[in-house]
Amino acid sequence: xxxxxxxRHHPELRDKINAADQSVFRDLDLAQMDARLTAAGMAAxxxxxxxxxxxxxxxxxDGHWNQDLWVFAYGSLMWDPSVDxxxxxxxxxxxxxxxxxxxxxxxxxxxENPGLMLAIDQGGVCDGLAFRLAAGQLDHETxxxxxxxxxxxxxxxxxxxxxxxxxxxxxxxxxxxxxxDKIRPGIPLDRQARMIxxxxxxxxxxxxYLAGIERQLRVLGVEDPYVTRxxxxxxxxxxxxxxxxxR
Numbered sequence: 001x002x003x004x005x006x007x008r009h010h011p012e013l014r015d016k017i018n019a020a021d022q023s024v025f026r027d028l029d030l031a032q033m034d035a036r037l038t039a040a041g042m043a044a045x046x047x048x049x050x051x052x053x054x055x056x057x058x059x060x061x062d063g064h065w066n067q068d069l070w071v072f073a074y075g076s077l078m079w080d081p082s083v084d085x086x087x088x089x090x091x092x093x094x095x096x097x098x099x100x101x102x103x104x105x106x107x108x109x110x111x112e113n114p115g116l117m118l119a120i121d122q123g124g125v126c127d128g129l130a131f132r133l134a135a136g137q138l139d140h141e142t143x144x145x146x147x148x149x150x151x152x153x154x155x156x157x158x159x160x161x162x163x164x165x166x167x168x169x170x171x172x173x174x175x176x177x178x179x180x181d182k183i184r185p186g187i188p189l190d191r192q193a194r195m196i197x198x199x200x201x202x203x204x205x206x207x208x209y210l211a212g213i214e215r216q217l218r219v220l221g222v223e224d225p226y227v228t229r230x231x232x233x234x235x236x237x238x239x240x241x242x243x244x245x246x247r
Contacts (some may be wrong), residue, residue, distance in 0.1 A: 023081070122173065129220070158173050
């Protein structure tokens with residue numbers, strides 16, 4: 001029996017989403033990351049211990065191992081999911097919206113010049129993608145996913161209801177964990193823009209991250225006024241129309 005095409009609902013996305021083996025997150029070398037980030041000024045205990053993260057993954061997924069799993073993508077997962085999937089759908093999540101509230105001093109920022117990364121936080125609506133992972137691959141694929149998204153205290157895994165054109169699903173999503181000090185909601189948009197316009201870290205620049213999100217939303221035909229306003233503000237900063245740094 002021929003496996004169903006993962007892009008059967010959205011063939012236009014076939015060359016807009018990276019294959020798992022193209023992702024740098026597929027085979028992360030955590031020891032190398034530790035060395036690079038501590039050399040750059042991060043605390044030695046910057047990340048969640050692997051055993052603790054794995055215990056959390058297994059506890060969260062308890063009772064779900066024998067069924068396919070949906071994952072909600074709202075940021076870089078939309079073009080670089082780093083996991084093998086058997087189906088992708090455009091999806092909407094009610095009750096959460098995008099927020100550049102994750103203070104980043106390593107991946108796309110530094111201790112001297114922090115950047116911001118994306119989470120979803122309570123309130124509003126968020127359009128993105130839902131990826132379905134096959135039950136037979138769940139252990140390894142969720143290991144990759146949790147190592148990426150739960151590498152340091154910032155997100156919490158949650159089960160969220162999504163609507164799609166092909167029926168409702170319940171998906172794993174990584175949402176802002178307000179108990180963590182790296183989650184800082186309420187940063188004024190002009191300061192968000194100044195941070196993103198200048199910050200660079202081990203994974204690249206905050207601007208490239210934001211630009212990737214803005215680009216993929218356009219591919220999906222999704223309008224997110226917050227992302228548009230922020231992207232426009234960062235573009236003006238980078239063009240020299242506003243002060244380059246927060247004062």
